[in-house]
Amino acid sequence: xxxxxxxxxxxxxxxxxxxxxxxxxxxxxxxxxxxxxxxxxxxxxxxxxxxxxxxxxxxxxxxxxxxxxxxxxxxxxxxxxxxxxxxxxxxxxxxxxxxxxxxxxxxxxxxxxxxxxxxxxxxxxxxxxxxxxxxxxxxxxxxxxxxxxxxxxxxxxxxxxxxxxxxxxxxxxxxxxxxxxxxxxxxxxxxxxxxxxxxxxxxxxxxxxxxxxxxxxxxxxxxxxxxxxxxxxxxxxxxxxxxxxxxxxxxxxxxxxxxxxxxxxxxxxxxxxxxxxxxxxxxxxxxxxxxxxxxxxxxxxxxxxxxxxxxxxxxxxxxxxxxxxxxxxxxxxxxxxxxxxxxxxxxxxxxxxxxxxxxxxxxxxxxxxxxxxxxxxxxxxxxxxxxxxxxxxxxxxxxxxxxxxxxxxxxxxxxxxxxxxxxxxxxxxxxxxxxxxxxxxxxxxxxxxxxxxxxxxxxx
Amino acid sequence: xxxxxxxxxxxxxxxxxxxxxxxxxxxxxxxxxxxxxxxxxxxxxxxxxxxxxxxxxxxxxxxxxxxxxxxxxxxxxxxxxxxxxxxxxxxxxxxxxxxxxxxxxxxxxxxxxxxxxxxxxxxxxxxxxxxxxxxxxxxxxxxxxxxxxxxxxxxxxxxxxxxxxxxxxxxxxx
Numbered sequence: 001x002x003x004x005x006x007x008x009x010x011x012x013x014x015x016x017x018x019x020x021x022x023x024x025x026x027x028x029x030x031x032x033x034x035x036x037x038x039x040x041x042x043x044x045x046x047x048x049x050x051x052x053x054x055x056x057x058x059x060x061x062x063x064x065x066x067x068x069x070x071x072x073x074x075x076x077x078x079x080x081x082x083x084x085x086x087x088x089x090x091x092x093x094x095x096x097x098x099x100x101x102x103x104x105x106x107x108x109x110x111x112x113x114x115x116x117x118x119x120x121x122x123x124x125x126x127x128x129x130x131x132x133x134x135x136x137x138x139x140x141x142x143x144x145x146x147x148x149x150x151x152x153x154x155x156x157x158x159x160x161x162x163x164x165x166x167x168x169x170x171x172x173x174x175x176x177x178x179x180x181x182x183x184x185x186x187x188x189x190x191x192x193x194x195x196x197x198x199x200x201x202x203x204x205x206x207x208x209x210x211x212x213x214x215x216x217x218x219x220x221x222x223x224x225x226x227x228x229x230x231x232x233x234x235x236x237x238x239x240x241x242x243x244x245x246x247x248x249x250x251x252x253x254x255x256x257x258x259x260x261x262x263x264x265x266x267x268x269x270x271x272x273x274x275x276x277x278x279x280x281x282x283x284x285x286x287x288x289x290x291x292x293x294x295x296x297x298x299x300x301x302x303x304x305x306x307x308x309x310x311x312x313x314x315x316x317x318x319x320x321x322x323x324x325x326x327x328x329x330x331x332x333x334x335x336x337x338x339x340x341x342x343x344x345x346x347x348x349x350x351x352x353x354x355x356x357x358x359x360x361x362x363x364x365x366x367x368x369x370x371x372x373x374x375x376x377x378x379x380x381x382x383x384x385x386x387x388x389x390x391x392x393x394x395x396x397x398x399x400x401x402x403x404x405x406x407x408x409x410x411x412x413x414x415x416x417x418x419x420x421x422x423x424x425x426x427x428x429x430x431x432x433x434x435x436x437x438x439x440x441x442x443x444x445x446x447x448x449x450x451x452x453x454x455x456x457x458x459x460x
Numbered sequence: 461x462x463x464x465x466x467x468x469x470x471x472x473x474x475x476x477x478x479x480x481x482x483x484x485x486x487x488x489x490x491x492x493x494x495x496x497x498x499x500x501x502x503x504x505x506x507x508x509x510x511x512x513x514x515x516x517x518x519x520x521x522x523x524x525x526x527x528x529x530x531x532x533x534x535x536x537x538x539x540x541x542x543x544x545x546x547x548x549x550x551x552x553x554x555x556x557x558x559x560x561x562x563x564x565x566x567x568x569x570x571x572x573x574x575x576x577x578x579x580x581x582x583x584x585x586x587x588x589x590x591x592x593x594x595x596x597x598x599x600x601x602x603x604x605x606x607x608x609x610x611x612x613x614x615x616x617x618x619x620x621x622x623x624x625x626x627x628x629x630x631x632x633x634x
Contacts, residue, residue, distance in 0.1 A: 004548070007626035008606050013613035018599040110489075122555045122594040155487075160502075160539055161595040163609040196487035201498055202538030204593060218494035219529075220536040236492055279557040279598040286599045320556060320594075352598070354557050368556045372593055378536075460559040 012164070018286040019129045023302040026265065027289040028253045028273050029246070033133045038168070040175040043136035049181055051255035052140050055147055058187040071189075072255075074105065077148040081251065083259025085271025090116055090207070090244030091319065091349045093337045096251075102231040103149040103241050112235040113146045113154035114216070114242040117169075118200050118207040120159055121319035122372065123352030126275040126287050127245035131158065131165040134249070135172035141248030143181065143193050144255055149241055152192045156245075157212050160201035169197045204376035208424045209242045211378065222380045223424035244350075246275055266292030270336035274351050278303040281310070281357035292336040299335055299353065311358040314440070318349020320369050321429030323436030324362075346436070361456035362441040363448050366433060367395045368460065373430035384427035387418040391434055398445055401452030408445060411438055470521055471514035477507060481522055493523045497533050501540055505608065510541035538593070539608055546581040546588035548627055551605040552615075555594040561601035562616075567591055569617045573624060584633055587624070 015035045024030055032046055043049070053059040057071025064070070072080075082097030103111065115138065119127040130138060142154050158166040173195060176182045184192045198216055200206050206215045210224035213235050234240020250272055254262045263271040270292040276299055279285045283304025290299060296315070306312050312327040317335075323346040325333070333339045340348045356365065370392040379385045394411050397403050415431035422428070438445060447455040473481075484499035497519060504515045511534050513527075520527040534540045541549070552567040567578060570589055574582050581588040597603040600613035604620075612623065628634045 003630040004627055005610075007623065007630050008610045008612065010626075011612035011615065011619060011623055012610060013597065013600050017614075119596045120594050123557045123598050124594075125596050125598045125600070128596055159596050160498075160537070160608075161592075161605055162597070162611065164611065198487070198495070199499065199502065200537070201502055201540060202593075203536060215498065216495060217492070218497040218523075218525075218533065220532050236489065277599055279601065280560040285561070285601070316556075352557075354560070354598075356560065360560070365556055365559075368554070368559055372555055375593060459564060460556070 015129060015133055017284070018125065019133060021284070021286065023284075024288055025290040025294065025302075026273060028265075029130060029134060029137060029249045029275060030287070030289045035133055038133050038135060038172070040136055040172070040179055043134070047256065048136050048252070049140055051252040052143050052147075052181065053187065054255060055144060056187055056189040056191060058189065074148050074150065077144060077255065080259040081148070081254060084254045084262035085259075085266065085269060086247065086250055086254060086262065087270070087337060088244055089246035089250070089274065089351065091121065091321075091347070093348060096243060096247055099231075099241060099243070100145065100149055102229075103151075104232070104239050105150040107239050110153060110236075110238050111149065111151045112238055112240040113142060113149065113151045114209075114212065114235060114240055115142055115154070115156040115245055115248055116207065116209060116212055116242050117156055117158040117165070117245045118212055119162070119245070119350075120204040120207050121321065121350045121352055122369070123277060123279050123316065123319050123354045124350040125277045125279075126351065128159075128162045128165050129287050130245055130249050130275075131162070131169050135169050136176065137249045137252055138169075138245055139172060139176050139181065139195060141251035142195060143186070144251050145241070145243065145248060146193050147191055151241070152194065154193070154195045155198050155216060155235070156195065157198050157200060157206070157216055160199050163199065166197055166199045173197060203378075204372075205378045205424070205426060208426065211424065212242065213240065220378070222378045223426075225423055267334075267336055270338055274335065274348075276335060276351045276353050278353045278355065280355040281307045281360070282355050283307050290335065293334045293339070296333050296335055297331055300355070303355070306355065306357050308357075312355065313358045313360055314356045314362070316352075316354040316356070316433070317344065318347045319352040320354065320372065321425075321432060322347040322349045323432050324440060325436075326440050359456065359458045360460060361454045361458055362437050362444045363395065363399045363454050364458075364460050366437045367392070367399050369433050370395050370430070373426065377426060377430070381422040381427065383418045383421040384430065387414055387427065388430045390414050391418075391430060395434075398448050399454065401448065403445075403449040405449055407449060408438065408442070411445075468513045468517050468527070471512065471518040473504075473515075473518050473522075477503065478522065481519075485523070494525050494529070497523055497525065497530060498537070501530070501534060502608070505541055509547075510544050547586050547631065549588045549590065549607050551590045551592035551595070553593070553595045553597070553601070553603050553605075554591050555598075557594075557598040558601040558603065563602045566602035566604065566615050566617070566620060569620055570624075573621065586628065586631060586633060
């Protein structure tokens with residue numbers, strides 16, 4: 001290592017603060033991790049690869065009395081995942097088992113499995129910790145998914161900015177290949193499975209699944225029109241299933257313990273545990289794996305409460321694209337898809353909880369978010385390409401004290417005219433925070449327009 | 461904007477670099493070599509500091525792609541350097557979660573310490589300072605990515621000073 005690299009390495013995160021604390025509740029994915037025990041032998045010591053052995057009938061258990069076949073059938077694996085209530089952890093919350101059942105298993109040609117580790121939704125940093133500190137759980141989850149859908153080749157698309165996680169995943173793949181968990185005839189079965197790592201290089205849009213596929217094909221990451229959906233026309237035009245890193249990471253536990261057991265960890269229709277990335281104005285930002293349905297108040301307590309003993313102002317509950325929720329409403333909600341959506345009017349999204357205290361200026365906050373969406377719009381659809389810039393310019397001039405009273409209606413109008421008028425969800429993602437901020441904190445914007453300065457004088 | 465033309469010379473890449481390319485190419489189906497373009501460009505940047513039109517032409521040749529298709533990739537993704545950078549590229553995240561934990565102040569501190577504005581390179585060629593969008597390390601804010609591959613976390617002003625001073629010393633420019 002060069003002298004310069006040795007200097008830089010002193011500042012690289014250890015995971016101590018974000019992951020290896022004792023403030024998770026009944027964790028499954030991060031349980032027992034310490035940063036040093038990410039290797040295959042450690043993973044196996046934690047019960048790793050037992051689920052893959054189980055489905056392949058290589059765990060020493062007796063064959064099925066009726067069929068005489070050891071292990072689990074593809075249908076049994078999918079049924080177990082359906083029963084678990086597992087929903088997509090990347091943001092959309094789509095039922096995983098159902099997605100797997102859409103895959104045309106009998107398709108006579110190559111099919112692909114893709115892991116979406118392009119974690120770039122502001123506020124989210126959970127997949128990084130999974131890939132860094134427990135990479136084999138993702139490999140095993142992907143192998144189980146591939147088996148269930150009859151897929152033999154897979155890619156893990158990893159956010160370019162977390163290059164060390166890409167390097168780490170490559171190393172874990174080498175271990176899994178050497179141990180025979182990847183490759184041809186896995187554990188003496190007829191199941192073949194190859195898995196490769198692919199990195200991005202700085203494009204938020206590639207977290208959108210069809211942009212990710214374009215990028216994986218070596219192109220600009222511009223989303224595709226749907227339909228056709230990836231299950232029929234995906235990578236290289238072949239049937240493809242895409243799931244988030246954390247979704248795959250949940251699968252081995254489900255296979256080992258059963259779908260019902262997983263469902264019971266959470267609440268009905270919202271099975272299992274979820275890793276929440278808590279950032280912003282809390283004492284202890286970090287990742288917290290807790291059961292679905294945990295009260296927000298409890299999560300906030302785990303994160304040490306609002307920083308400096310200040311009052312909570314608002315929470316962006318599921319990554320920067322999810323509508324902001326004012327404090328009084330947020331404190332009544334539980335952390336699961338249904339509560340955040342139905343009672344909170346927002347989205348659980350990727351589980352990135354951005355906490356804002358009473359000193360925060362919503363105009364400045366929205367200005368920064370709007371800049372982000374303008375910067376990351378891929379430019380393909382006019383309403384998004386032009387609209388995101390328009391939104392930013394509007395919020396910018398309001399914040400600089402040059403706003404006009406008519407700008408309030410204009411903001412809402414521009415946002416409304418982006419929503420639903422673009423190929424992918426980035427347009428909606430840019431518009432939703434605007435509408436929610438204006439809805440819940442209208443007085444701050446109006447104050448800024450009327451008095452030529454922000455009501456709250458903090459930097460953000 | 462610099463771009464390659466049919467007359468752009470093709471960079472001569474070493475056997476070691478091409479071996480790194482081929483390790484990436486092997487991940488994809490034989491008729492889908494283009495999939496390796498992002499990795500090959502990242503390798504070029506890792507070795508030469510930036511992606512020149514000559515390098516793009518070499519990657520294009522190696523992957524049987526049109527040079528413009530390679531250039532589209534270089535220009536679409538934020539992390540590819542289209543010009544020479546300082547020896548250390550410092551990308552400070554200033555997205556909202558980081559702003560709430562002094563990401564903006566970290567950038568301002570570096571501007572002051574290095575005597576450059578964001579987007580600029582120091583006169584000694586050591587540091588290029590940039591603002592960046594979400595690096596995916598929000599709980600560790602303030603965060604800064606150094607030379608694309610090293611995420612530095614919890615970068616208080618003291619730590620930023622220690623990093624900069626340490627790098628200067630390592631380069632004999634303290």
